[in-house]
Amino acid sequence: MNDIPKHLFLRRELEKDIAQLPPHAQLPTERELTARFEVSRMTLRQALGGLLDDGLIYRVGRTGTFVAESRISKDRSLTSFTEDMRTRGMVPSSSLIDAAAEPADDAQARDFGLEPNTPLARIERLRLADGIPMCHEVVRVPLRLMPDILTADLTGSLYDLFGRHFRIRVASSIQRTRAISLDRPIARWLMVPAKSPALQVRRITSDTTSQVVEIATSTYRADRYDFTHLIRRQS
Ligand code: GLP
Known part of the structure; x- marks a missing residue:
């Protein structure tokens, strides 16, 4: 079996964290997250990119990344x-x-x-x-x-x-x-x-x-x- 790609695994982990947070709560910095999950910056960015696409988080310039108001993501399960x-x-x-x-x-x-x-x-x-x-x-x-x-x-x-x-x-x-x-x-x-x-x-x-x-x-x-x-x- 192929292992699930690292960024997808990380994305799931982050989703679990986000589910515990109230809307507009700030996520830890990239530096903190890469250290905590022991992943590269690129893997983290891929995972965060997926969460952004799904509307689970939003970014405010250089201030940081926050939990979005509506945390119901688009259903992407009907894939080709x-x-x-x-x-x-x-x-x-x-x-x-x-x-x-x-x-x-x-x-x-x-x-x-x-x-x-x-x-x-x-x-x-x-x-x-x-x-x-x-x-x-x-x-x-x-x-x-x-x-x-x-x-x-x-x-x-x-x-x-x-x-x-x-x-x-x-x-x-x-x-x-x-x-x-x-x-x-x-x-x-x-x-x-x-x-x-x-x-x-x-x-x-x-x-x-x-x-x-x-x-x-x-x-x-x-x-x-x-x-x-x-x-x-x-x-
Ligand atoms: C999956 C589904 C098929 C569908 C196909 C389309 O394999 N089980 O029902 O026809 O995806 O894939 P693609 O767009 O890559 O041809």
Whole structure:
């Protein structure tokens, strides 16, 4: 398993501290924080940058860094593979295995809220991190929503493509994760022995208008991938 990057670990630690502080309380100085957590200034700045982006803290010129009023951060958990790997400090890439049109079967039609046999694009890719197979992925999207997707460049981020090319912005997913043992074809793509353990994630994703835009099955090598979530209890 990859260890969680230092700055993400630090960010979580700082979040715990911030949760104990009242709004507008001043955070310790950079010097104090680097000494206390035994991290470099760069790691600290990366962690603080994340907290700033999430609106958990704010800066006042050279005076210091303070706890923000509203400490409910933006939910960033609906990430793409590309974002997920970058957050882990890895370089994502993809190779296209197959892209073709096919009719929706009954279950897919129900999940999309479409008639059976409605044309879908089926995109099968191998997703790599630092050049090593990480995930085998099959994504289906309705061709009606993304008519020329099969001729687009499918080796980059699909979520970027949805946004740039089709003006479709993903907003929420229902995601189910289960442990599986790999069948031979997928094991071969992932370059591990058949029957190796894997995590399979099924995502049904809706856009900002609440229409279902994607059904995806992503199968991750269990020896290379773990899920890390920030979870909060709302008071
Ligand atoms: C994850 C999700 C998929 C989604 C993909 C998009 O892997 N499980 O449902 O299609 O991200 O990633 P990208 O935008 O990098 O192609």
